[in-house]
Amino acid sequence: MSESQTRNTTRLRLKEDELDVVNSYRRLKDEAKLQGIPVNEIKHGWLKSKNSSLFFKNPKFQTVEKDAFVKELLNDIQKYSPKFTKLKREKLDDNYCLVIDPADVHVGKLCTIFETGVEYNQQVAVKRVLDGVTGILNKAQGFHIDKIIFIGGNDILHTDTPRRTTTSGTPQDTDGMWYENFLMAKQLYVDVLEMLITIADVHFVYNPSNHDYTNGFFLADVIQTYFRNCKNITFDCSIAHRKYTMYGNSLIGTTHGDGAKQIDLGQLMSIEAKQYWMFAEHRYFYTHHIHHKTAKDYINVTVESLRSPSPADSWHHRNGYINKAAIEGFIHSVDNGQIARLTHYF
Numbered sequence: 001m002s003e004s005q006t007r008n009t010t011r012l013r014l015k016e017d018e019l020d021v022v023n024s025y026r027r028l029k030d031e032a033k034l035q036g037i038p039v040n041e042i043k044h045g046w047l048k049s050k051n052s053s054l055f056f057k058n059p060k061f062q063t064v065e066k067d068a069f070v071k072e073l074l075n076d077i078q079k080y081s082p083k084f085t086k087l088k089r090e091k092l093d094d095n096y097c098l099v100i101d102p103a104d105v106h107v108g109k110l111c112t113i114f115e116t117g118v119e120y121n122q123q124v125a126v127k128r129v130l131d132g133v134t135g136i137l138n139k140a141q142g143f144h145i146d147k148i149i150f151i152g153g154n155d156i157l158h159t160d161t162p163r164r165t166t167t168s169g170t171p172q173d174t175d176g177m178w179y180e181n182f183l184m185a186k187q188l189y190v191d192v193l194e195m196l197i198t199i200a201d202v203h204f205v206y207n208p209s210n211h212d213y214t215n216g217f218f219l220a221d222v223i224q225t226y227f228r229n230c231k232n233i234t235f236d237c238s239i240a241h242r243k244y245t246m247y248g249n250s251l252i253g254t255t256h257g258d259g260a261k262q263i264d265l266g267q268l269m270s271i272e273a274k275q276y277w278m279f280a281e282h283r284y285f286y287t288h289h290i291h292h293k294t295a296k297d298y299i300n301v302t303v304e305s306l307r308s309p310s311p312a313d314s315w316h317h318r319n320g321y322i323n324k325a326a327i328e329g330f331i332h333s334v335d336n337g338q339i340a341r342l343t344h345y346f
Helices: 003-035 059-066 068-079 122-139 178-196 215-226 262-272 314-318
Strands: 044-048 053-057 096-101 145-153 201-207 233-236 242-247 250-255 282-287 294-297 302-305 326-333 337-345
Touching (some): 096 122, 096 250, 122 178, 145 178, 145 215, 201 242, 201 250, 215 233, 262 282, 262 302
Parallel strands (some): 096 145, 201 233, 250 282, 282 302
Antiparallel strands (some): 044 053, 096 326, 242 250, 294 302, 326 337
């Protein structure tokens, strides 16, 4: 068969397929009419001919599916942003501040008991935070708490992309879809903060982190929006890598720990929090990121790295980076700085 004959035969087949597709579409319209369904309300389907098969999607529904996560999130906030009644607190002479810091929770992280000896997934992560915060509150019952500093962020989410990687692109072992983990972390923070404001006024401090640099920021902003009508909670959700809070004569700094060196944190504090520096007799920096406990005095500031409730995953376990899982809290007095450490182990 010559080249021209081949082209003519191909054109003929295309015309036949086009007619078949047109006929298939007509049959589709007839069937939709018979079922009482408008053809433009059909979500997807197939148009088949003798030599070809065409799958179609209704663009109207593609948009709905693509934006389903965003719409669910926005509808949740719009429909249920509760009106909180401002709670009046009893003032005593002997008051204390409770710092609660669930560090490096990694919602969406996967550890299997078969490989590492410990099971960790999205459900375990949420349960550990709730149990840990409750445990810290129970241990703090002997103190009259008039302020709670809750430290958020710090790798609350395990990944930052749909490809199951951190912000910088490092692949991770994961449990659940990215949007599931975001919504679970959101509900976790809501549950914890609603628990805490029944005890004392809360100051929520967000620390950006390396696993979820973008989604962690969005999550903190969502939480701030959710509690916008609550007068018993304040927020510091800027993207600044180091945050500072004053309680009595204690200056309390927090940072994730993947940036500035610990030895430099005191000097950075004297510059970035100079409005508090001269009034602070006690200065502390709480850091995260490394998942294990360290504490050291650097002349003008005490730097502590906190434990994480999440255990070692496959890579860390294989390389021997095994941590003691826990959530930690600290009691600060008005005059004497940090006077107690509270630990809830898992």
